[in-house]
Amino acid sequence: MSSIPVLILGAGPAASLLSMALQPLGISPVVIGRHRRRPAVEGLSQRVVDALVGFECRHALEMLGPRWHRVSRWAGSESAMNGEFVVERSQFDRSLMQDAIAHGVSFHEGTVSRVKRVSDGGFEVIWQDAFGNHHLTQAAMVVECRGQAAPKEAPDIHAPYALVAITRTFSNVPVHDRVTLTESFEHGWAWGGVDPTGMASLQVVVTQEMLAEHDNDLSAVHSRCVGALTLIPDYLGTACEPTGHLSARAIRPVLRAARFSRDQLHVGDACYTNDPLSGHGVFEAASGALAAAPAINTLIHHPRDADTAVAYLEDRSRAIFASRMQAARDLYRLETTWRDAPFWRQMQAFELSAPAAAGRSAPAVTLEERGVVESGRIVKRPVLVSPEYPRGVRFSGQVDLGQLVSLKQRHPDISREALSRALSVSPDDVAMACAFVRTMQQPAAAGAESPRAHH
Numbered sequence: 001m002s003s004i005p006v007l008i009l010g011a012g013p014a015a016s017l018l019s020m021a022l023q024p025l026g027i028s029p030v031v032i033g034r035h036r037r038r039p040a041v042e043g044l045s046q047r048v049v050d051a052l053v054g055f056e057c058r059h060a061l062e063m064l065g066p067r068w069h070r071v072s073r074w075a076g077s078e079s080a081m082n083g084e085f086v087v088e089r090s091q092f093d094r095s096l097m098q099d100a101i102a103h104g105v106s107f108h109e110g111t112v113s114r115v116k117r118v119s120d121g122g123f124e125v126i127w128q129d130a131f132g133n134h135h136l137t138q139a140a141m142v143v144e145c146r147g148q149a150a151p152k153e154a155p156d157i158h159a160p161y162a163l164v165a166i167t168r169t170f171s172n173v174p175v176h177d178r179v180t181l182t183e184s185f186e187h188g189w190a191w192g193g194v195d196p197t198g199m200a201s202l203q204v205v206v207t208q209e210m211l212a213e214h215d216n217d218l219s220a221v222h223s224r225c226v227g228a229l230t231l232i233p234d235y236l237g238t239a240c241e242p243t244g245h246l247s248a249r250a251i252r253p254v255l256r257a258a259r260f261s262r263d264q265l266h267v268g269d270a271c272y273t274n275d276p277l278s279g280h281g282v283f284e285a286a287s288g289a290l291a292a293a294p295a296i297n298t299l300i301h302h303p304r305d306a307d308t309a310v311a312y313l314e315d316r317s318r319a320i321f322a323s324r325m326q327a328a329r330d331l332y333r334l335e336t337t338w339r340d341a342p343f344w345r346q347m348q349a350f351e352l353s354a355p356a357a358a359g360r361s362a363p364a365v366t367l368e369e370r371g372v373v374e375s376g377r378i379v380k381r382p383v384l385v386s387p388e389y390p391r392g393v394r395f396s397g398q399v400d401l402g403q404l405v406s407l408k409q410r411h412p413d414i415s416r417e418a419l420s421r422a423l424s425v426s427p428d429d430v431a432m433a434c435a436f437v438r439t440m441q442q443p444a445a446a447g448a449e450s451p452r453a454h455h
Ligand SMILES: Cc1cc2nc3c(=O)[nH]c(=O)nc-3n(C[C@H](O)[C@H](O)[C@H](O)COP(=O)(O)OP(=O)(O)OC[C@H]3O[C@@H](n4cnc5c(N)ncnc54)[C@H](O)[C@@H]3O)c2cc1C
Pocket: 009, 010, 011, 012, 013, 014, 015, 032, 033, 034, 035, 036, 037, 041, 042, 043, 044, 093, 110, 111, 112, 113, 145, 146, 147, 148, 149, 150, 165, 249, 250, 251, 252, 267, 268, 269, 270, 276, 279, 280, 281, 282, 283, 285
């Protein structure tokens, strides 16, 4: 039996987008995944749409529809901001996989039951197809994109809390333009969408303890939460009626251990999961796929840089997870109305993981060699690292900051014009880059974004 060079497990955005990102690098992966079983309504940012355009995802883009207006009430202030695109995830994920297939990706619909590392290298993957037939597939490299269902190989590095999201749909809602609504309330926060057909979907996010206190009665908890809301009921109207059954999903931000090695990688939720208040999982899956593709290319075609590629993915996932958790905590701390309520006490006190916890106080800027993406692969280049930019910054505009700083270190009195000539950029570009380096040397001000603001 011949071994597949790259086998991707899963059928969500991480799997389909990674498979598409590998094709232009001359790598043809095989994908084995089971389609998402339960429907879920989620919001997508413009940046996801930009990624879909970049990948030419015709099917997924066709099902997006117009952008929804977004209204939020948080910490006593109300804002209407740039909108989001609202999708039903099982349909969206299927469209994305259709796009991958249209790009030439080989997809097998099936449920993976076992991934076994074999002693002479590579993996054996056992899976069952849609007709119940069992298969064994051999692969040199496995990329885990099975989301939170991906088996855990070691204890999580950081898993600060667990919440539960309960969703219910309503009919007979007053007709509105498409609008999404975010609102904080005593027991948690809510996110919903109201569409022009008189339908609405409303997700409330509460502690698991609150659910337990109500004997796990989803309906009772949802109704109690709706009773505590002030903004969203204005949109739902007084005649709205619950339809269908309620669904519950766990929200469990986590940075997993054992995410990357030379032949096994984790991408998307299988690598780290955000709180949907501050980070947008589909965007993270897309950006994770875009980062994993050059790393896989390096592991296969430039194995001398394999350690750099693995370190690049490690640093990236750790830093992004930390910054999303910092953003979530800033948002939770911004809301002080119900400071003593159990939900808010828990969400304002959770521990951050490194490197965000390392703080914003010590503004040491160093020049370090780090892995960066260049020509579809990962190579080591000098970048400027600071507490606020733990992964390093390579360019400011056209200016290579590594070259700029080393020139200034070697020639402390060098003029802007001489730098401009040495770096082949304009004196204005040099001035902007120098100003940027100065801001890196100052402590960053802590600040929260709007809830569910899209990065
Ligand atoms: C309550 C809640 C609300 C959220 N809201 C938003 C939002 O509004 N916007 C947003 O961007 N993100 C949101 N997210 C996050 C988002 O759902 C995930 O981050 C995103 O789906 C991650 O994509 P993924 O491809 O990594 O994993 P997933 O989408 O989980 O995909 C995993 C895939 O693996 C398949 N699979 C699982 N087990 C097996 C197996 N044994 N064999 C084969 N295949 C398997 C699954 O069927 C699925 O296709 C929310 C999450 C939660 C919990």
